[in-house]
Amino acid sequence: MNFQFPDLGPVMPEIFMTCLALILLLVDLITKKKEVVAVLSIIGVAIVAFTMIGSHGMTFGGMFISDGYSSFFKLIFFINVIISVLISIKYISVEKVNLGEYYCLIITSTLGMMIMASAADLIVLYLGLELMALSTYVLAGFIRHDIKSNEAALKYFLLGAFSSAFLLYGISIIYGLTGTTDIKAIGLYISENGLTGNLALSLSMVLFAVAFGFKIAAAPFHMWAPDTYEGAPTSITAFMSVGPKAAGFAVLGRVFMIAFASMKIEWASVLIPLAILSMGVGNVVALAQTNIKRMLAYSSVAHVGYALVGFIAANNEGLTSMMNYMLIYAFMNLGAFAVIIMLRTEGFKGDNIYDYEGLSKNHPLLAALMLIFMFSLTGIPPTAGFMGKLYVFMSAINAGYTWLVIVAVVFSAISAYFYLRIVMLMYMKEPKIDVAISKSGTLGVALGVTALAVLAIGVYPSFLLDIVWAAIKGF
Amino acid sequence: MEQVIMNNLPYPILSTIIFLPVVGALVLLIISRSQETLTKWVALIFAVATFLCSLPLFINFDKTTYKMQFVERYDWISMWNIKYFLGVDGISVLMVLLTTISSILCILISWNAIKMKVKEFYISILLTCGAIAGVFASLDLFLFYIFWEAMLIPMYLIIGVWGGPNRIYATLKFILYTLVGSLLMLVGIIFLYFLAGKTFDILELTTKTYPYNVQFWLFWAFFAAFAVKVPMFPVHTWLPDAHTEAPTAGSVILAAILIKMGAYGFLRFSIPLFPDAAKAMIPAMLTLSVIAIIYAALVCLIQKDLKRLIAYSSVSHMGFITLGIFALNTQGIEGGILQMINHGVVTGALFMCVGVIYDRTHTRKIADYGGLATHMPTYAAFFMVFTLAAVGLPGTNGFIGEFLTLLGGFTRSKLAGVLACTGVIVGAAYMLLLYQQVFFTKVNEKVIGLPDMDLREMVALVPLIILVFWIGFYPVQFLDFMHPTVQHLLERVNMSDMQEVNIAKTIMEVIR
Numbered sequence: 009m010n011f012q013f014p015d016l017g018p019v020m021p022e023i024f025m026t027c028l029a030l031i032l033l034l035v036d037l038i039t040k041k042k043e044v045v046a047v048l049s050i051i052g053v054a055i056v057a058f059t060m061i062g063s064h065g066m067t068f069g070g071m072f073i074s075d076g077y078s079s080f081f082k083l084i085f086f087i088n089v090i091i092s093v094l095i096s097i098k099y100i101s102v103e104k105v106n107l108g109e110y111y112c113l114i115i116t117s118t119l120g121m122m123i124m125a126s127a128a129d130l131i132v133l134y135l136g137l138e139l140m141a142l143s144t145y146v147l148a149g150f151i152r153h154d155i156k157s158n159e160a161a162l163k164y165f166l167l168g169a170f171s172s173a174f175l176l177y178g179i180s181i182i183y184g185l186t187g188t189t190d191i192k193a194i195g196l197y198i199s200e201n202g203l204t205g206n207l208a209l210s211l212s213m214v215l216f217a218v219a220f221g222f223k224i225a226a227a228p229f230h231m232w233a234p235d236t237y238e239g240a241p242t243s244i245t246a247f248m249s250v251g252p253k254a255a256g257f258a259v260l261g262r263v264f265m266i267a268f269a270s271m272k273i274e275w276a277s278v279l280i281p282l283a284i285l286s287m288g289v290g291n292v293v294a295l296a297q298t299n300i301k302r303m304l305a306y307s308s309v310a311h312v313g314y315a316l317v318g319f320i321a322a323n324n325e326g327l328t329s330m331m332n333y334m335l336i337y338a339f340m341n342l343g344a345f346a347v348i349i350m351l352r353t354e355g356f357k358g359d360n361i362y363d364y365e366g367l368s369k370n371h372p373l374l375a376a377l378m379l380i381f382m383f384s385l386t387g388i389p390p391t392a393g394f395m396g397k398l399y400v401f402m403s404a405i406n407a408g409y410t411w412l413v414i415v416a417v418v419f420s421a422i423s424a425y426f427y428l429r430i431v432m433l434m435y436m437k438e439p440k441i442d443v444a445i446s447k448s449g450t451l452g453v454a455l456g457v458t459a460l461a462v463l464a465i466g467v468y469p470s471f472l473l474d475i476v477w478a479a480i481k482g483f
Numbered sequence: 484m485e486q487v488i489m490n491n492l493p494y495p496i497l498s499t500i501i502f503l504p505v506v507g508a509l510v511l512l513i514i515s516r517s518q519e520t521l522t523k524w525v526a527l528i529f530a531v532a533t534f535l536c537s538l539p540l541f542i543n544f545d546k547t548t549y550k551m552q553f554v555e556r557y558d559w560i561s562m563w564n565i566k567y568f569l570g571v572d573g574i575s576v577l578m579v580l581l582t583t584i585s586s587i588l589c590i591l592i593s594w595n596a597i598k599m600k601v602k603e604f605y606i607s608i609l610l611t612c613g614a615i616a617g618v619f620a621s622l623d624l625f626l627f628y629i630f631w632e633a634m635l636i637p638m639y640l641i642i643g644v645w646g647g648p649n650r651i652y653a654t655l656k657f658i659l660y661t662l663v664g665s666l667l668m669l670v671g672i673i674f675l676y677f678l679a680g681k682t683f684d685i686l687e688l689t690t691k692t693y694p695y696n697v698q699f700w701l702f703w704a705f706f707a708a709f710a711v712k713v714p715m716f717p718v719h720t721w722l723p724d725a726h727t728e729a730p731t732a733g734s735v736i737l738a739a740i741l742i743k744m745g746a747y748g749f750l751r752f753s754i755p756l757f758p759d760a761a762k763a764m765i766p767a768m769l770t771l772s773v774i775a776i777i778y779a780a781l782v783c784l785i786q787k788d789l790k791r792l793i794a795y796s797s798v799s800h801m802g803f804i805t806l807g808i809f810a811l812n813t814q815g816i817e818g819g820i821l822q823m824i825n826h827g828v829v830t831g832a833l834f835m836c837v838g839v840i841y842d843r844t845h846t847r848k849i850a851d852y853g854g855l856a857t858h859m860p861t862y863a864a865f866f867m868v869f870t871l872a873a874v875g876l877p878g879t880n881g882f883i884g885e886f887l888t889l890l891g892g893f894t895r896s897k898l899a900g901v902l903a904c905t906g907v908i909v910g911a912a913y914m915l916l917l918y919q920q921v922f923f924t925k926v927n928e929k930v931i932g933l934p935d936m937d938l939r940e941m942v943a944l945v946p947l948i949i950l951v952f953w954i955g956f957y958p959v960q961f962l963d964f965m966h967p968t969v970q971h972l973l974e975r976v977n978m979s980d981m982q983e984v985n986i987a988k989t990i991m992e993v994i995r
Binding site for chain 1: 516559560561562563600603628629632633635636639640643644650651654655658659662663666667669670673674676677
């Protein structure tokens, strides 16, 4: 037998990431200062990011692909992991769970996401998804002494397991129909054999939509999100609200745009109700929330809806608008969570929206930053959130979905109410209690970077657009 | 032929007008919170500097052409063909000037009134004025939208943080109304962008013709945004709340420049972009205008709150403006534009006057006043001038503007003209009644011993008095600015008719 060793070039970032996770475990054993592990993980991720340069290609018999598309999503994952670690350092010691495994799990979860983004085969996709999900389940329940955190992990695990089952079911049907799990080959087989109208194939596509819907927390598969987001450690909520979502969109894009390329009309008609429901449920239910983490959970459901509106256009423009939106969403959402974490101090939870009353009086800078993130999440210029929404709406209108965009803008106007309520509480109420904030240099860095990115992209989005379009070349 | 005249001043005048206040806001950001006097002076200096920079607009403006002047054009987001494209013509030049004047007056009038979060207040004022100047100067639809929305953020804070007791309700209502309208316009803007072959350039967009049914829907999408801002009946209800609860400077910004953005939007976008739809909608628009004029004037008669009364009178006066604009003839549109300036001057001044007295008594109830003329004679004189200007007495600016809009309205539809005239009568009634109740009749105990206006307050109001009489006696100087632009606009509106006529002529000739 002629065994050829696979080309490791394309998979180099993943190999480095794996090594990083193992090194962190070892370092954790020999050092008492967990901050070292944190710093090491940031440096490690930065190195991994460098190995991505020139790693383009296919390997493992076409099961694994590294292209512009996957690199772009990996960029989001790296931003996500670095900012999440930055906001964690102080926070997990306040929560009394300052353990080294925490960072190791964040890295393995990110590794899972990277594998998902690069999966050219449904089996690899599943492997990546499980690696990501299992690490995140543990992270969600990381505050072992807090019953809510446990609940969060359990809910996330049970519903996540369900969604994995759906995914496997979808994969098995498609394997039965086409005899392959290679994403490109599936697409070719479907178009060559005219399977487009096949009922079993449609069922499989719906199962994929359900499974990915769980991962990206699109309504009506969002039920786990509010409880999990509320109960999980805030830094992990931030991490979860961006990473797994972006990874979910990455596989959604690859599977639906390539494997189901010839059934775009069918899957668009499945995703449209998901998008509308997500925007509707997310924005309307968020109005009634008094816990800010819960509110942002519903808001994240709504943002999935916006990103889906772009993706439904089912062309390169739609795909890029969705990718663009995920990156912008990463910055503004992580920024908002960084502010929330800042309010968490010893003996003070700071996750009720009324804790923000009069924040501008005692902490004007923090309030101003939160104001930027809230206006960005609402989508008001000159912030990045507006540019993201604009591009999504543009691609949907160009594809003929003007009515869907009208629905989206109506919900977007509703969302102004609950985002601006935070601004209202911060600026237009008198402080009832003197809220202390946890001062930490790394948190400051995270806040500075995210706020700067939100404003810079809002004023000059050209460079981001260029990156996104370059990323999908040859997709 | 190039449609624009590039800016040939030594500095980019329009960018300066927009971004000098922003720079001022950044400077304020680094001033220590305790240095309140310094904060005010810095804000004032930046506002005055902006105004001085804007003066060449008035002096160097070429009144013989409809072309865009002082133009600056750079690529901004090349992938979407978005440009940083600024310029002014006869419609916008006076609005930009009004904006730069208003920002100075807003700062002067707030000098002692704002006691908390002083720094944030002046930052918000400067940012609002910069953004509004951007709205009037943008020639790229996308850039326009950015300024249009960006203005909301500081304005939301101005009303909500420094406003009256019911401020949170008012500011929320303001922002939700505006946002719904703006977002519908955004859908329209994107649709238009693809329809016109991916361009946001307003000059390019206005040279194209679009099918009528598309024009119809786009007209209403843009209408949603502009009508809320004007505000037109029946989406006017946010304005009385916002005006009443806003601090004096906020009311002045709202009255003088912010609500002009809506009327300006009709002139700059709705009419030239969708001329056929605009013509078809004349009856609807005139009806809404007349309802606003009469209904709001009647509501004024029963108001017990000074600011609320002036707020409703704003709705009524804005009705005259939309009446003039949608009369779609020279007098109507020129009167409408002039009335935009007039209303900015007069209503802005009235709100400032109310602010002067409110700073002393902290009440806005009309019943709390009476006999002020004996205790504050100077103040009474100032208020008198603005009252008469609001009523439209000949010799004041209000007369010229109202007369022209009514003339335009009458030419377009006799019924609308006649009905609108009744609004003038009711207008005189409520303003004079107000003046009588506040300044004459029995002296109210609460006003005894109030100090008369000080120098700062007079300095803030004198420029507006000058404008009242300048426009009142010599309106030609201001109307000259608009003539070519308005003519050009009307040509554009009537062009589609002429095309039809020409086609009809050709067909007739062929038949012969």
